[in-house]
Amino acid sequence: MFDKQSISRRTVLKTTGGSLLAVGAGGLAGADPGETVRVNVGFASGRGRSAALDVADDVVREFAFDAATLRLPKRAATALAERDGVRYVERDGTARALSTTWAYDRIDADVANINGYTGAGTDVAILDTGLPCDDPCLPNVGAGKAFTDCTSGCCAPWDDDNGHGTQVGAIIGASESCSCTTGIAPDATLHGVKVLDDYGAGSYSDIAAGIEYVADQGWDVANLSLGASSGSQALKDAVEYAERNGVLLVGAAGGSGPCSSCVGYPAAYEEVVAVSATNSNDELASFSSRGPEIELAAPGRDLTTVDSGGSCATFSGTSFATAHVSGVAALVMAQGYDNTGARTRLQNTAENIGLSSDEQGYGLVDAAAAVGLNSSDD
Structure with missing residues (x-):
């Protein structure tokens, strides 16, 4: 049950923004090391692509713009972010119409x-x-x-x-x-x-x-x-x-x-x-x-x-x-x-x-x- 403390729209937005910042770059900090996460990975080279695909449990999709969506353990995603040839690793988010x-x-x-x-x-x-x-x-x-x-x-x-x-x-x-x-x-x-x-x-x-x-x-x-x-x-x-x-x-x-x-x-x-x-x-x-x-x-x-x-x-x-x-x-x-x-x-x-x-x-x-x-x- 939500806390029924009276909060304003501004407070809601501040709270939401703060929680996003607390997750950290890429949105992975809150996950357990062994937790399987869904991430988007951007590549700077063929070697980076190969490294990412090799450690993935599941390749959800590959894009034409040198990126892919993968499922893999959080610890693997964290390590991948440090590799040469990888431009970014970010947790896959959700948008609504x-x-x-x-x-x-x-x-x-x-x-x-x-x-x-x-x-x-x-x-x-x-x-x-x-x-x-x-x-x-x-x-x-x-x-x-x-x-x-x-x-x-x-x-x-x-x-x-x-x-x-x-x-x-x-x-x-x-x-x-x-x-x-x-x-x-x-x-x-x-x-x-x-x-x-x-x-x-x-x-x-x-x-x-x-x-x-x-x-x-x-x-x-x-x-x-x-x-x-x-x-x-x-x-x-x-x-x-x-x-x-x-x-x-x-x-x-x-x-x-x-x-x-x-x-x-x-x-x-x-x-x-x-x-x-x-x-x-x-x-x-x-x-x-x-x-x-x-x-x-x-x-x-x-x-x-x-x-x-x-x-x-x-x-x-x-x-x-x-x-x-x-x-x-x-x-x-x-x-x-x-x-x-x-x-x-x-x-x-x-x-x-x-x-x-x-x-x-x-x-x-x-x-x-x-x-x-x-x-x-x-």
Whole structure:
């Protein structure tokens, strides 16, 4: 478990930088002498190349630019670095696609997670096209229920036969080991409530039934990355019922922009936190609906997440902005807040990014501030 001491982004960066320096040149100092390490070796001569290949346990690849990636004991790598004809020996590192992490970092989810706020103990219902049963990026999928049929290859009635629910769910709760993205609340339990079919469409009555079901389970957060341009009394009744029963409902404003007073339903209902989408420059995404119902903004442009079949893909939409807010809501409710208190907390700790109120509401959701880090609003 991470130390829950409050630390700032600057402290996180300083700590990370210090640990990198402590590893030493080449990143090998922390390894035991006999430990097998994966290294990149650059050659200055054929003799250097031959020496490196001779001591390698495994040649992962050879490059055309006088270098190779090898697996070998740390002691051999250290000795190799001292040989004539070898330009460098460095431990092989890891990089991630920038689009995977910009939003996670922008709302300070990295700071919240490294302080131990990961959503453990909370239940997040994803009312959508379903969730996969066995995706390694989503190991915390719990119970589910289907209100529309799953059409093919279904591991459960609430399996995702479209992909949208998986994409949204990964932003909320993907494992930290997932290669596509890291979830805002990676230890929250995700529940697939299938109210949309394989085309991504669902009736108001199915959606209302799904919301009622979530309320009856006593789950904490309901993510509603769906919507329509007009409302329904049954849908309105359902969100009122869920709000009374302790569910924090988070809904997508919609993608009708540029427009005014065009927030879709159910996000437009007062019981639902309506979320608009921003880009990496803190501008309102051009497609994002706006209006007086907007309560929070969140990243929703060029976001990499898990696609169906376990692949990674990049998407844009208020659906994905909504998932960021639901993830932060899970972090807050894990601290003991009820739905009303968590909603107020999200409002009071949002970051003003200079947009109009019908574009950002209270501001950009801030995970670190919402859980009490980097904030005086406690």
